[in-house]
Amino acid sequence: MGSKKGVDRRRLLKVTGASVAALGLLAAGCGAGGGSGDGTVTIRYAWWGAEDRSKRIIETIRLFEKKHPKIKVKTDFQPYPDFWKKFNTQASGGNPPDVFQNAVGFLRKYDERNVLLDLNAQVKAGNLSMDNFRAGLDKFGVVDGKLLGVPVGSNSMGLVIDKKVYAKAGVTPEQGWTWDEFDAAAKKIRDKGGRAADSGMYGVMYLYDLVLRQQGKAFFTEKGLGFTEADLTKWWTKAERGVKSGIVADTEKVVQNKPKSAVTAELAAGEFTWDNFTNRYSAEGKSEYGLAPIPTTDGKKTGQYLGSLMLSGSKRTQHPKEVAQFIDFMVHDPGVGKIMGYDRGVLATTEQYEAYKPQDPVNKEIAAYEKSLVDAGVLEQITPHPAGADVCESAFLRIAEELTLGKRSVDEAVEQFFTECKTALGG
Structure with a gap:
């Protein structure tokens, strides 16, 4: 979602190379996600965000890998402007990450470049659920009938x-x-x-x-x-x-x-x-x-x-099932909701929304504000x-x-x- 937003992002999402290195978040290489002899699959996950967001996301990845021991996740974290520079280079070279953070302004752009995975097939296969999304958010990543992004949170x-x-x-x-x-x-x-x-x-x-x-x-x-x-x-x-x-x-x-x-x-x-x-x-x-x-x-x-950050998959991934399972976990698992809180907006699914109860006044006000929009009936589709x-x-x-x-x-x-x-x- 950019605008003043773009200015705020640069403030919110700034992180030094040293802190990234300290977190150990950069992927060892840019090769596509692969598999091993014991059936273990590795996928690459890329996102932008502040240092606190990255710490939270790393914690959710550990939770995912604990529950899905045959899926390993390599991580690639960048500040907002650097993320898209690197992503463009990877996409142009036919080697984007398997799953990545996305926003509405980029859906058509990368769909037209044949980069984004249509996740509808994975929904039909039972690897990804689009149930229990709040306030119509399940439609937010749909473009021309293709499911190109799955919301992780909402904002307005x-x-x-x-x-x-x-x-x-x-x-x-x-x-x-x-x-x-x-x-x-x-x-x-x-x-x-x-x-x-x-x-x-x-x-x-x-x-x-x-x-x-x-x-x-x-x-x-x-x-x-x-x-x-x-x-x-x-x-x-x-x-x-x-x-x-x-x-x-x-x-x-x-x-x-x-x-x-x-x-x-x-x-x-x-x-x-x-x-x-x-x-x-x-x-x-x-x-x-x-x-x-x-x-x-x-x-x-x-x-x-309601706007939203989303998770999208790469059309070139060798592991669409595992990408879908990863996205499903990240948007539905209550434990993930408790870890992430409202870092990326008010949690998108009822499972996570109900699992996380904000205690601080600011997050309580954010939740109350969005509830007031729903109750007032003013929300439309983007x-x-x-x-x-x-x-x-x-x-x-x-x-x-x-x-x-x-x-x-x-x-x-x-x-x-x-x-x-x-x-x-x-x-």
């Missing part, structure tokens, strides 16, 4: 706020509030709270997707962009005005404080991001942080959906992204930043974005 866009600043300004967000009400609240936060209201939402692709969905459109269709240059001109004109008026934090200061969040750096009172990133703010900042609902256009429709969506996401974030830094006019920014996306999407 939310507004992370500094509760003390919001209270000082007398602003109480409620489900169904409108963008007009958000704009009025932003002025109160600036004037009474003494801080910009937002960190820079106009480059967050997944937020703009919700705004478009509220209007009956979407950022992507299955083949390309689902909005016009006029739509984006309106959105980015508002961005430019927001920075000039002090409603949006000074972009130069936000950039200078990276990788720290503008919220915890006390430059902004809130920012739109994925709900499972809320843990970041409590770890980074000194205030009290929480989740507020997404503003709406009509007071009802938020356009939200549109599968076209091949090249990841390039468009990166361009959206970068060009919006250039705009708010004053390096491009609105018209120049819009033209540049559509030019780059046309190339990325092939039309």
